[in-house]
Amino acid sequence: MRRIRTIVLSFAVVIVGGVAHAGLLQHQPVVLASDHFSGSVGDVRASSDSSSLVGCGVYGGSGPSLFNPNDPSDQSYVYCYANDASGASKFCLSGDPNLVAAVNGITSISELDVWFDSKGQCTQIYVEHASSFTPMTP
Amino acid sequence: MIGRVVILGFAVAVGLIAGALSAGRAPSPQSASVANAAPACVSAAGTTALSAQQIATLVRSELEAALAKARAPTTTAVAPSPEQPAARSREQRDADQTAMDVVQSAIGSRVWTREDVARVRGLMVRSSPTGRIDALTRLARAINDGEIRLGFSGPPI
Numbered sequence: 050m051r052r053i054r055t056i057v058l059s060f061a062v063v064i065v066g067g068v069a070h071a072g073l074l075q076h077q078p079v080v081l082a083s084d085h086f087s088g089s090v091g092d093v094r095a096s097s098d099s100s101s102l103v104g105c106g107v108y109g110g111s112g113p114s115l116f117n118p119n120d121p122s123d124q125s126y127v128y129c130y131a132n133d134a135s136g137a138s139k140f141c142l143s144g145d146p147n148l149v150a151a152v153n154g155i156t157s158i159s160e161l162d163v164w165f166d167s168k169g170q171c172t173q174i175y176v177e178h179a180s181s182f183t184p185m186t187p
Numbered sequence: 188m189i190g191r192v193v194i195l196g197f198a199v200a201v202g203l204i205a206g207a208l209s210a211g212r213a214p215s216p217q218s219a220s221v222a223n224a225a226p227a228c229v230s231a232a233g234t235t236a237l238s239a240q241q242i243a244t245l246v247r248s249e250l251e252a253a254l255a256k257a258r259a260p261t262t263t264a265v266a267p268s269p270e271q272p273a274a275r276s277r278e279q280r281d282a283d284q285t286a287m288d289v290v291q292s293a294i295g296s297r298v299w300t301r302e303d304v305a306r307v308r309g310l311m312v313r314s315s316p317t318g319r320i321d322a323l324t325r326l327a328r329a330i331n332d333g334e335i336r337l338g339f340s341g342p343p344i
Contacts, residue, residue: 083331100340124316128323130342140330140343142323169327 075181077160079103079133086131086139089160091183098134103161105129105152105174127152129163129171141165148174157185275315283318286310290326298338299330307344 079088079101088103109125126144129152141163143149151174155161160182162175275283289306293299307326311319323344329335330343337343 102341104342106342106344126320128327128344130344132337132340136336137333138330138337138343140327142320142327144320165327165331167328167331169324169331 073181074183075160075179077182079131081131081133081137081139084166085162085164086129087160087162088131089182090155090157091185093131094185095183096134100132100136101134103131105155105161105163107149107152125149127171127174129161129174131163139163139165141169141171143171143174145171151176154178158182275317278313279315279318282310282313283315283321286314286318286322287325290322290329293326294329294334297335299326299335299343300338301341304341304344 075089077087077089077092078096079093080086086103088101090103093101093103105127106129107125107127124144125146126142127149128140128142130138130140132138148171154176156178158178160177160179162173162177163171164173165171286307289303289310293303307322310322314322326335326343330337
């Protein structure tokens with residue numbers, strides 16, 4: 050009887066200890082909406098399907114800028130995109146230097162939220178890095 | 188009878204001459220007041236402000252200034268033109284047109300393929316900033332509105 054109690058107690062300690070060390074976990078698969086898409090790069094990469102995708106790119110160049118009239122020498126722009134398991138996609142671009150800076154901050158543990166308008170231009174890009182997000186693994 | 192007419196005509200002539208002479212010597216009260224007022228303009232308070240000659244000079248100078256202004260060539264303020272994109276070269280125009288044609292053709296077939304991506308990516312380096320953005324935003328609208336779907340797994344560009 051005493052042995053059983055000891056085994057049960059040990060098992061409970063292991064379980065409780067394990068949970069306490071895991072921390073908060075947030076799973077953010079790719080989500081597409083009419084003016085928005087989001088997902089954490091780790092979770093989207095770990096999706097069981099082969100089409101889910103979320104990401105952004107930056108184009109750097111010099112010359113007249115269309116997106117950023119305040120700085121005619123800055124031709125940089127960003128583009129962001131997402132695909133879901135059904136094959137649906139969203140895509141947008143922007144030359145806003147604030148959005149370029151946000152995209153430059155994306156890492157392998159980032160969660161992305163991107164808003165876009167009817168012209169296909171990204172209007173807001175939210176990048177968060179947190180321990181709760183699934184890190185990207187090979 | 189003839190003698191009466193001559194006498195009457197003589198009397199009329201004498202009357203006219205006398206009237207003319209009296210008019211030259213004795214000015215009417217109205218003409219006298221104008222003559223007195225002519226040298227100076229008197230303000231309502233009774234103080235002398237400007238002479239008629241000064242007023243005339245002022246009016247003349249104002250009229251001359253107005254005329255000169257009216258005759259001067261019209262100088263319309265021109266707003267500074269916004270920064271114009273650099274003129275596109277022939278190669279850029281061709282690349283811009285081809286990139287847009289690729290996008291429009293894909294919209295027509297409702298599928299964006301890997302081949303389309305490769306073609307547009309290849310054109311991007313030769314296209315103008317304007318053409319590049321035009322083609323990509325058109326593609327973005329087509330994807331977001333469901334006019335076109337990706338025929339592969341991967342980024343649209």
